[in-house]
């Protein structure tokens with residue numbers, strides 16, 4: 397959502413007053429200030445709040461491209477209603493399917509909607525006029541881009557009449573002055589790679605620039621706000637001086653950046669640090685950084701840290717009736733089955749025992765009723781991998797093994813207890 401998008405939204409409310417505004421999870425850095433100041437006025441809900449809601453009609457502003465509104469439609473899989481699009485961009489071939497398009501070839505989309513308000517002689521509150529006029533200024537480059545039309549000026553004049561404040565607009569546009577920062581935001585966003593190092597999910601990014609520019613850290617912070625990871629490490633290589641700069645941010649208490657970047661002569665805080673490396677190619681710095689992270693990032697929490705070692709097990713020589721008594725005594729819903737040689741050979745649950753009870757086979761061996769195709773894991777499996785194993789296989793118990801011997805078990809409850817105790821995620 398950029399400034400023209402907010403401008404469009406400020407005006408579209410007058411045409412469709414009983415629609416609910418839905419915000420994107422991604423707000424353009426240039427629009428941050430305006431958003432922070434006016435969010436109460438907009439009363440946005442999040443795109444994820446659409447889940448399970450009945451939506452009849454949708455209006456999209458400032459884009460006609462399906463790819464750009466994907467996050468909303470992801471939550472509205474079976475949407476069959478009407479879609480109305482107000483846009484000022486030419487088609488890129490990815491138009492939202494079945495939508496009715498209100499296209500106007502103006503410098504800003506706010507103009508596209510403003511013309512409709514003028515036609516219907518709808519008066520606008522000064523605050524909305526200010527937001528809208530900011531959008532027009534931003535998208536037309538203060539009426540200096542080639543795309544500016546007389547209609548942009550016409551709507552601007554109307555908004556001024558409605559009480560738009562140029563003083564406030566100037567404040568909002570100041571953040572736009574650093575155009576380099578904005579295009580950099582886009583560049584870095586397009587070049588993120590997700591890496592798993594020692595069980596931590598990290599974002600690593602490598603960017604080449606001619607010279608160092610101001611505000612790099614701010615760009616990385618913005619990206620870290622919208623991307624999900626435990627930490628982000630961005631290497632900027634400045635080609636003119638052959639210097640490279642690492643900027644890092646962390647969201648985890650366990651990833652201490654000041655210590656990590658100390659190795660590169662850098663410093664900062666636990667959760668925000670940087671390092672400037674003179675006379676070294678960016679690729680070299682990037683490779684060294686990756687090596688260093690592998691060598692010094694403390695491993696993520698693993699099964700060993702959360703598993704129960706004192707596991708109630710069943711011998712494979714037991715009958716179902718004996719097994720059911722053991723489980724009842726321990727008030728467990730299931731237990732691993734161990735052979736005489738001490739190897740894990742199966743898993744028996746109360747449900748398996750029920751089958752034996754129904755067919756009157758309670759004196760049969762557990763061997764005929766236990767599950768033998770088991771999902772197991774070694775003790776160094778990370779908490780994130782455990783989560784995946786438990787949920788993708790829909791199992792309640794994950795036996796932890798060393799070779800074929802059972803050394804512990806992680807239950808869904810162990811996992812959930814651990815997650816509940818984490819406060820730094």
Ligand SMILES: [Mn+2]
Nearest residue numbers: 400458505535
């Ligand atoms: Mn626009």
